Amino acid sequence: MDSVEQGLTSQPPQEAGTPGRRAQGRRRVIALLSLLGATLFWAGNYVVGAGAVHSIDPLSLVFLRWAIALVPLLLIAQLVEKPCWRSVAAAWPWLLALSVCGLLGYNLLLYFALEHTDAFNASLINAFNPALITLAAAVFLRERLTPMAVAGVLMALAGVLIVISGGNVGRLATAGFGTGEVLMVGAVVVWTAYTVIGRLAPRIPPITATAVQAAVAVALLAPVRFATGGLAFPGTGSALASLLFIAIFPSVLSYVLWNRALTVLPAAGAGVFLNLITVFTAVLTILAGQVHTAAQFVGGAIVVGGVIVTNARAFRRKHPAGA
Numbered sequence: 225m226d227s228v229e230q231g232l233t234s235q236p237p238q239e240a241g242t243p244g245r246r247a248q249g250r251r252r253v254i255a256l257l258s259l260l261g262a263t264l265f266w267a268g269n270y271v272v273g274a275g276a277v278h279s280i281d282p283l284s285l286v287f288l289r290w291a292i293a294l295v296p297l298l299l300i301a302q303l304v305e306k307p308c309w310r311s312v313a314a315a316w317p318w319l320l321a322l323s324v325c326g327l328l329g330y331n332l333l334l335y336f337a338l339e340h341t342d343a344f345n346a347s348l349i350n351a352f353n354p355a356l357i358t359l360a361a362a363v364f365l366r367e368r369l370t371p372m373a374v375a376g377v378l379m380a381l382a383g384v385l386i387v388i389s390g391g392n393v394g395r396l397a398t399a400g401f402g403t404g405e406v407l408m409v410g411a412v413v414v415w416t417a418y419t420v421i422g423r424l425a426p427r428i429p430p431i432t433a434t435a436v437q438a439a440v441a442v443a444l445l446a447p448v449r450f451a452t453g454g455l456a457f458p459g460t461g462s463a464l465a466s467l468l469f470i471a472i473f474p475s476v477l478s479y480v481l482w483n484r485a486l487t488v489l490p491a492a493g494a495g496v497f498l499n500l501i502t503v504f505t506a507v508l509t510i511l512a513g514q515v516h517t518a519a520q521f522v523g524g525a526i527v528v529g530g531v532i533v534t535n536a537r538a539f540r541r542k543h544p545a546g547a
Contacts, residue, residue, distance in 0.1 A: 255488035258481040259497040265481075267504035269474035270343035271512065273335055276466040282335035284456040285467070287445045290327060290438040292471035297435035300480060305429035312432060318425035319433065323440035326418035333411035341404025344516055347505040348387045349408040351527045353415055354498065355380035355534045360416045365423060373534045380530025383523045384409075391519030430483045438475075499528050 276285055301307060312319075337346055355377045362369035388405045401409075428436075449455055458464040502524055506516065 251488050255485040258485040259489070260500070262478040262481040262485070263497050263500040264504050265473040265478040267347065267501045267508060269470055270334075270338070270347050270501075270505050271508045272466045272469050274338040274343040274346075276463060276470065277335050277339050279460060279463040280458055280467060281456050282332055282339070283445065283449050283452065285335055285470070286328065286331045287442060287449050287455065288457075288467055289331070289471045289475055290441045290445075292468070293475035294435065294438045294442060296472075296476050297431060297438055297479070300476070301429065301432040301435045304480075305432050307429050307432040311426075312428055312436060315426045315428055318421065319428075319436050320440055321421050322418060322425065322433070323437035324444070325414050325421060327434075327437045327441040328445065329414040330411050330418065333407050333414060337404045337407035337411060339404070341402060341408065342509070342514065344502075344505050344509045344514065344520060345387060345404070346408050347502045348520060348524045348527060349384055349405060350412060350415075351499065351502045351524065351531065352380050352384045353412050354531045355527075356412060356416045357419050358534050360420050361423070364420050376530045376532070376534030378530070379533060380527045383526030383528075383530055386519055386523030386526060389519070390517065391522070431479055434479050499531060502528065 273285070280288070334346065334350075358367075358373055359369070359377050361367040362373075388401060458467050506521075506524070510516065
């Protein structure tokens with residue numbers, strides 16, 4: 225908002241090298257570092273989550289994740305965004321739907337998928353999400369779908385099939401899909417629904433919306449978790465560390481850093497950084513000693529390429545500062 229207001233003033237533009245231009249440059253650098261931090265922590269959710277599901281069942285993991293993240297999210301929302309809670313409460317049907325699809329549905333499917341497939345494979349399938357969102361927006365939101373976007377969606381889908389089949393797409397006709405891959409595709413579909421609903425929902429400050437959705441997720445999951453055997457707490461120090469990482473870094477800090485960056489950078493430009501989740505996941509898993517296949521790298525490159533082609537118009541579009 226400040227950037228837009230500054231652009232409407234009658235003051236002459238500042239010369240390169242002035243304190244104002246340097247301050248703007250520092251803001252952009254901080255915003256870029258914020259995007260890198262957010263995507264790195266989201267990638268960490270795949271890697272750490274893949275280990276955590278071996279000691280904490282997915283239902284307990286999702287419940288504990290948002291229960292721990294809830295308090296800092298509410299505090300940050302109140303201090304930074306100062307929302308009108310009456311307006312937030314009025315949007316409860318939308319927030320309920322968003323919580324069920326995003327914080328519950330997506331994360332449950334992701335953690336169940338990580339019980340059957342590795343973190344890099346899951347992140348590669350998840351990379352198809354932006355292309356599917358573009359397709360869903362055309363169907364449900366009547367957004368224009370260009371021939372290039374269609375080509376990008378098909379390209380990204382081909383990359384996903386290469387990843388799922390291990391490089392032998394014909395094998396899918398006889399062997400079918402693996403459990404982890406099917407669950408991860410389900411997670412992508414659920415997140416697409418979350419995104420479409422989010423575009424239709426009333427405008428609510430993003431951290432506030434996340435905090436309320438976390439509260440809804442905890443309230444909905446608590447009776448389910450206790451009715452199906454009770455809550456499973458981490459039994460080892462490493463499991464506790466994994467839970468705290470997931471509850472703090474990808475659940476709180478990623479959202480704060482991402483939304484902080486969007487006050488400086490346009491959304492389309494920031495969206496490009498989401499592809500780094502797969503890159504960071506690959507690097508983290510390689511550092512952890514995991515061996516990847518050629519099919520994963522080739523399929524992943526095709527998926528990312530398809531996403532870029534799908535969103536080519538958004539990348540070329542000029543956005544005013546503060547958009």
